[in-house]
Amino acid sequence: MSAEARLHELGIELPPVAPPLGTYVRAVRAGNLLFLAGHGPWQGDRPAFVGKVGRDFTVEDGAQAARLVGLGLLASTRAALGSLDRVKRVVKVLGMVNAVDGFGDQPKVINGCSDLLVEVFGQAGRHARSAVGMGSLPGGIAVEIEMIVEIKDDAPAASGTRSAAGGAQPPGPDAPDEAPAKAVATRHRVALPPPPIPTAQYVRAVAAGPLLFVTGHNPEADGQLVYRGRIDRDVPL
Numbered sequence: 475m476s477a478e479a480r481l482h483e484l485g486i487e488l489p490p491v492a493p494p495l496g497t498y499v500r501a502v503r504a505g506n507l508l509f510l511a512g513h514g515p516w517q518g519d520r521p522a523f524v525g526k527v528g529r530d531f532t533v534e535d536g537a538q539a540a541r542l543v544g545l546g547l548l549a550s551t552r553a554a555l556g557s558l559d560r561v562k563r564v565v566k567v568l569g570m571v572n573a574v575d576g577f578g579d580q581p582k583v584i585n586g587c588s589d590l591l592v593e594v595f596g597q598a599g600r601h602a603r604s605a606v607g608m609g610s611l612p613g614g615i616a617v618e619i620e621m622i623v624e625i626k627d628d629a630p631a632a633s634g635t636r637s638a639a640g641g642a643q644p645p646g647p648d649a650p651d652e653a654p655a656k657a658v659a660t661r662h663r664v665a666l667p668p669p670p671i672p673t674a675q676y677v678r679a680v681a682a683g684p685l686l687f688v689t690g691h692n693p694e695a696d697g698q699l700v701y702r703g704r705i706d707r708d709v710p711l
Contacts, residue, residue, distance in 0.1 A: 477558035477594050478606050481548075481703040484593060488549040492516045495612065501554040506625045507565065507682060510550055514615040515542040524618040527583060528574035531616055536571060536579075539584030539617040544587035547621045548594065561596040563589050563681050566687040568620040572611040581604040587619055588675040604690030624682045 481488070494511070500509045515523045523539035525531055531539070553557050569584030571577070584605040591599035601621075611618050653675060679688045693701045701709050 475596075475657050477561060480594050480596070481558070486545070488552060488593070489516065489545055489561070491549050491553045492519075492546060492554075500550045501637060503554065503625070506562075507685075508551065508554055508623045510547055510621045510623070510626055512568075512570070512620045513546040514618050515539040515610065517542070521615050522615050522692065524614045525616055526572050526574050527579075527616050528577040530538075533579045533582050536583035536616055540569065540584050540619065542587030543617050543619045544590040544617055544652075547587070547592075551621075551623060555625065558594065560626050561595065561598070562626040563624050563682075564595060564601040565624050565682045566622040567601050567603045567676070569603065569605040570608045570618045571605065572609075572614070572616050572618075573607050574666060577607055580607050583617060584619070585592070585675065592675040599705065600675055600677050601682045602678070602687040602689040608691070613672045620622050622682075622687065625670070658679060 475483070490601050492502060492513075498511055500513075501508055503509075514521050522542060523531060523535065527533065527536040548558060551561065557560065565586065567584070569580065569587060571580045571583045573580065573583075584603065588599075588601070588603060591601065608618075676689060679686055681687075694697055705711060707711070
């Protein structure tokens with residue numbers, strides 16, 4: 475089922491595209507990639523969810539704000555491409571959460587947007603992602619999100635490219651080669667840890683043409699987070 479058909483089936487109506495708030499545009503195309511500017515949670519002609527998550531809003535409120543941002547991102551994508559059916563896949567999402575000091579549930583907040591993208595695009599909506607905390611955001615909004623999508627072309631996919639469903643195809647000239655990195659790690663006697671398992675609707679890395687977009691990673695050892703806290707306060711420089 476196409477993305478536009480899924481929107482109709484889900485009863486989702488995209489909002490009008492909000493005008494930029496400065497000297498920039500909502501989306502820029504570079505080759506087969508569409509880069510979307512940071513979007514906030516707009517309703518009508520004004521921002522919604524103004525305040526901090528963890529003080530003014532719960533994590534669940536923050537996720538609703540992120541879903542609202544996702545609707546705005548989809549509206550801007552449709553305006554730039556003419557139809558969401560021209561999206562091959564969602565490549566990368568950067569989610570920023572305006573939260574109180576010590577808040578650590580940014581991923582749960584940004585899940586609101588990630589879940590929406592999978593609802594609309596299916597497996598092609600699973601993306602590389604970073605979810606980070608901010609001391610403040612423009613206008614005091616609780617959430618701001620950027621997105622990169624890959625655009626379909628009219629030609630059939632070349633051998634060795636990643637499919638729209640996210641499955642890796644047989645290696646080709648554009649496929650990332652792990653051999654050099656492993657050789658360096660072996661030479662320097664560095665043990666590479668196993669990649670952490672994603673806990674939401676995203677993946678650890680997405681290939682788009684010759685580029686590989688990698689999800690934000692945390693300092694982990696044996697499946698546990700290490701180095702919690704602030705540099706120079708809780709963690710020595």
